Amino acid sequence: MHFTSETSSNGVIERNFTLDEITGVLWSPTSGTVEAPLLLSGHSGGMHKKAPGLVASALHGVATCGFTVAAIDAPGHGDRPRNPQDQRWAEAIRRARAAREPIAPIVIDYNMSLAERAVPEWQATLDALQALPEIGAEAPIGYGGVSLGVVTGLMLAAVESRIAAVSFGGVFVNDALIEAAGKLTLPVEYRIPWDDEEIDRASGVALFEAFASKEKTLHAYSGRHYPVPEYQRDSSARFFARHLGRAADTASD
Amino acid sequence: MHFTSETSSNGVIERNFTLDEITGVLWSPTSGTVEAPLLLSGHSGGMHKKAPGLVASALHGVATCGFTVAAIDAPGHGDRPRNPQDQRWAEAIRRARAAREPIAPIVIDYNMSLAERAVPEWQATLDALQALPEIGAEAPIGYGGVSLGVVTGLMLAAVESRIAAVSFGGVFVNDALIEAAGKLTLPVEYRIPWDDEEIDRASGVALFEAFASKEKTLHAYSGRHYPVPEYQRDSSARFFARHLGRAADTASD
Numbered sequence: 060m061h062f063t064s065e066t067s068s069n070g071v072i073e074r075n076f077t078l079d080e081i082t083g084v085l086w087s088p089t090s091g092t093v094e095a096p097l098l099l100s101g102h103s104g105g106m107h108k109k110a111p112g113l114v115a116s117a118l119h120g121v122a123t124c125g126f127t128v129a130a131i132d133a134p135g136h137g138d139r140p141r142n143p144q145d146q147r148w149a150e151a152i153r154r155a156r157a158a159r160e161p162i163a164p165i166v167i168d169y170n171m172s173l174a175e176r177a178v179p180e181w182q183a184t185l186d187a188l189q190a191l192p193e194i195g196a197e198a199p200i201g202y203g204g205v206s207l208g209v210v211t212g213l214m215l216a217a218v219e220s221r222i223a224a225v226s227f228g229g230v231f232v233n234d235a236l237i238e239a240a241g242k243l244t245l246p247v248e249y250r251i252p253w254d255d256e257e258i259d260r261a262s263g264v265a266l267f268e269a270f271a272s273k274e275k276t277l278h279a280y281s282g283r284h285y286p287v288p289e290y291q292r293d294s295s296a297r298f299f300a301r302h303l304g305r306a307a308d309t310a311s312d
Numbered sequence: 313m314h315f316t317s318e319t320s321s322n323g324v325i326e327r328n329f330t331l332d333e334i335t336g337v338l339w340s341p342t343s344g345t346v347e348a349p350l351l352l353s354g355h356s357g358g359m360h361k362k363a364p365g366l367v368a369s370a371l372h373g374v375a376t377c378g379f380t381v382a383a384i385d386a387p388g389h390g391d392r393p394r395n396p397q398d399q400r401w402a403e404a405i406r407r408a409r410a411a412r413e414p415i416a417p418i419v420i421d422y423n424m425s426l427a428e429r430a431v432p433e434w435q436a437t438l439d440a441l442q443a444l445p446e447i448g449a450e451a452p453i454g455y456g457g458v459s460l461g462v463v464t465g466l467m468l469a470a471v472e473s474r475i476a477a478v479s480f481g482g483v484f485v486n487d488a489l490i491e492a493a494g495k496l497t498l499p500v501e502y503r504i505p506w507d508d509e510e511i512d513r514a515s516g517v518a519l520f521e522a523f524a525s526k527e528k529t530l531h532a533y534s535g536r537h538y539p540v541p542e543y544q545r546d547s548s549a550r551f552f553a554r555h556l557g558r559a560a561d562t563a564s565d
Contacts, residue, residue, distance in 0.1 A: 251530075253528070253530070264517060267532065272534070273534060274534055275506070275533070275534045276531065276532065276533040276534070277504075277506070277530065277531065277532035277533070278529065278530065278531055279520065279529065279530035279532075280528070280529040280530070281525070281526060281527055281528045281529070290550065290551075290554060293550075294547060297543065297546075298543075301543060
């Protein structure tokens with residue numbers, strides 16, 4: 060893992076990094092990270108490691124709860140070259156949208172392929188992060204994501220016992236996701252933008268139902284996929300603070 | 313409105329009151345209530361104005377957000393005599409539970425009757441509360457409740473424009489409630505205990521769907537009707553703080 064830049068503002072250090080072909084970013088509090096939970100953050104399809112919503116959530120988590128947050132570009136996203144097959148998928152989605160045809164079947168296939176490739180990349184990233192002295196092997200680990208980030212997180216959490224809690228947003232649901240959710244028993248928070256125009260709310264409720272987790276919480280809120288309301292970001296940070304063993308600075312009891 | 317007792321502990325003043333045949337309680341912060349939102353709190357059927365969950369939420373709201381919270385006993389509940397018809401309903405519920413028969417049809421009729429009688433009582437209570445110098449006519453007003461408290465709140469909010477936001481928990485749903493929800497446009501938070509044994513989760517989602525509110529948020533969480541997790545109480549206090557125009561002391565941004 061090579062850090063290629065470091066900037067600091069409002070109490071948050073931002074470091075870009077590369078790890079083989081992976082490009083990523085790590086946010087941490089200037090005040091230090093002793094025993095701080097580490098959050099992995101998965102962006103949506105078509106976006107990148109510094110998607111505005113992802114950055115807003117990351118900065119909120121670092122600033123209010125002292126989390127360390129890492130994000131990496133999905134294959135062919137952000138700073139990474141897109142292969143011809145991915146290019147075809149992206150173009151097919153664009154064409155379907157323009158023609159007002161359903162994009163779900165294409166997005167689902169594309170997401171599954173990207174997630175399969177992203178899982179070992181996240182595992183390598185996690186190894187490298189845990190090798191950093193400021194993080195270490197003891198930091199409790201959570202994963203948060205929306206859309207493509209959910210697919211990746213479901214596949215990752217299924218094979219990666221280091222992940223202790225997940226917070227997910229809206230995603231196109233298929234049987235494979237339902238099946239993956241049914242194998243997970245870790246604490247999960249699931250958000251459904253109730254007025255999303257592309258993703259059917261009932262499929263979100265079905266995915267929430269499928270989680271085998273003893274501790275799960277569903278948040279549906281009026282509004283669309285983006286932007287996520289600030290109070291939902293705050294709720295998500297509190298969820299991680301509850302389950303990753305460090306009380307949020309702002310939590311009340 | 314006559315205050316019959318006053319005690320104080322942990323920064324909260326508790327005053328019992330009577331208003332004609334209504335028996336109630338008012339919690340307020342010892343630090344004062346200038347511009348503090350006023351929350352009306354409706355207990356579940358079979359409980360009373362000092363039900364443990366209601367008190368926990370009230371104390372949380374007073375202590376963390378500086379709210380004033382009022383609760384009154386439903387007709388025939390708490391300190392109020394039960395009439396013969398209510399007695400028959402209560403016994404019918406007890407018999408159905410013991411025989412493992414569905415209680416929903418009885419509970420729904422009983423709730424509707426109680427709520428009809430409770431609405432004018434809440435309105436009289438609200439008039440009396442607003443006449444208190446420490447509350448006044450300008451305090452923003454919210455209503456929170458579970459089960460019977462939801463039915464009452466739906467009926468009350470439909471006729472009472474002074475109520476600006478509502479937070480509801482699980483309730484047996486019928487067509488009249490769905491219809492009442494469809495007429496409400498104020499901000500609403502709705503909680504569904506996902507593993508409740510008596511109340512079907514799908515009916516909760518249907519009730520949430522029905523609200524005509526532009527701002528609505530659904531929280532489903534693993535667990536039963538009671539107890540409500542502490543983080544849900546906290547979320548509810550934040551909901552009222554957001555919508556009643558006073559930032560929670562503990563809110564972050």
